[in-house]
Structure formats: structure tokens, C-alpha cells
Amino acid sequence: MHNMTGRIKRFVFLSAAFLFVAAFDIRLHIKHYEITTDQTTETLRIALLTDLHSCKYGKDGETLIRAIDSQQPDLILLGGDICDDVIPDDNVEALLKGISGRYPCYYVTGNHEYWSGRIDDILELFRSYHVTVLNGSSDTIKIGTQPVTVCGVTDPDAVTYAGAADIRSQLDALSDTRPPECYTLLLAHRPELIGLYLQYDYDLVLSGHAHGGQWRLPGIINGLYAPDQGWFPRYAGGMYVKxxxxxxxxxxxxxxSTKVPRIFNRPELVIVTVKPAIEDRNK
Structure with a gap:
């Protein structure tokens, strides 16, 4: 009986230790999503980075840069709050040095870039590394033979801090310039505005801001709390189809950079693979 009690105690201790390590694991995770669509004729591979908040990923950002390189994306989307409002931009600049000129890169602002009080310097930093800043604007590129239009809107706080047009006005203006034959992406920092985004018929919307709800229980709670969504946010992280x-x-x-630790919520590099439906039918 004594030996049995000892084994149970060891099992409980090891289980608790395992759960503790897993809960507070903040190693970079590469999260894959796959979309099949009739709107493309070639496979597209998109890397989405959001909410870096000027955090460090190894010397000169090498951990994050190597992870990006391992996925061989066709383009990189930087979805806001890449810079923090408190931490200096050194780690962001290291990342930009590592990807500049090697991938087409697009960036939209998040709220913290405006809160920093140095938005002009931040925008100049991104542009100096040949990153296209989207502020109610778009750009069309070709991935192989497939035209892709990347649209982007500024964070809503741009209205208060920079006198920018509101999100709806930006989306209205974009709808007049989108080529109809292109696969069209919308890069927008805040996911809680999905109801507005869906009114404009984008093929794919990419967002961040929610930090995964900060705490989660996989399979039970997708996120505990997210800014501008509150408790048990609907759009904490994942793929949503409407x-x-x-x-x-x-x-x-x-x-x-965050005061509240991530629990069962590893930071992630998102890789989205968009495949033509005809490719699946031929298998």
C-alpha cells in the first residue's frame, strides 16, 4: 500500500510539472491553415505576423527569421502592433533587416503604434526596409501567374491619433479600386470588426490584436479575454468561415512585453496555404 501511495504521488507530481511547463510554454509555434478556393489557379503561401510588440526572438531575430525562411512564403503580411508603445524598436528593425528584399512585405498599423506617440518614425522605419505600408490602400502583385491584390486599413485609433479616415471610409474607397480578376486579401488589425469586413466580399481577411485571448484551455476555451471583445472572445484566434x-x-x-503571461497559448507564426480547387479535384 505504501509503494502504491508513493507511485500515485510521483504520478501527480510529474503530471502537475508537465502541465505547468506546457501551460507556460512560450516557444514559437508555426500554425498552418489551408484554404481551397475557385478564385486562384496557383497555390499561394502567406506568412502572417501580428502583435510582435517589439519582442526578442533570438539574436537579431534569428529564431523568427529562420522560422519564416523554413516555410518559403510567397509574401509576408505584418498585421499591426509589430512595434510596442513602450519597448524600443531594435528587435523590429532586426526582423525587417532579415526579411527586407527577400519577400514582398506588407504592413498595417495596430493601436500600439499610435499609442507610442512616434507613428511617423515607425512608418518611416518600415518604408526604409522596403515594406509596403497599407493605409486604406492596396497593391496587386503576381505570384507565378496568379494576380493577388493585398488591401490594408489602418487601425481605428488612427482616426483619433492621426486624423485618418475611419475604417468604413477606407473600405469604401478600396472597393472602387479592386481588380475583379484577382484573389483579394484584406489585412486589418482588429478581428472584432469582421461584420464590417464581410460587407466588402474579400476572399481572405487576416487579423491579430486578440493575443489568443491570453489564457486558453485547448478544446474547451479558445481564449479568456481579448481587447475590444471582452471575456471569452469569439475571435481570439483561428479560422472563421462566413x-x-x-x-x-x-x-x-x-x-x-505583456504583463499577463500566456497560458496554453504559444506565440505563433501563421502560415496560410491557399490552394486552387481544381488541384484538389485532380488528386
């Missing part, structure tokens, strides 16, 4: 439109929300990359 009719033929898809929104993907990243859990973000913030680690040491």
Missing part, C-alpha cells in the same frame, strides 16, 4: 469568406486571426507573437 459563407465563402474566410477570416484568419493570429494569436500573435508577444512574449516578454
Amino acid at each position: 459563407n465563402d469568406q474566410v477570416m484568419i486571426v493570429s494569436r500573435g507573437l508577444a512574449r516578454e
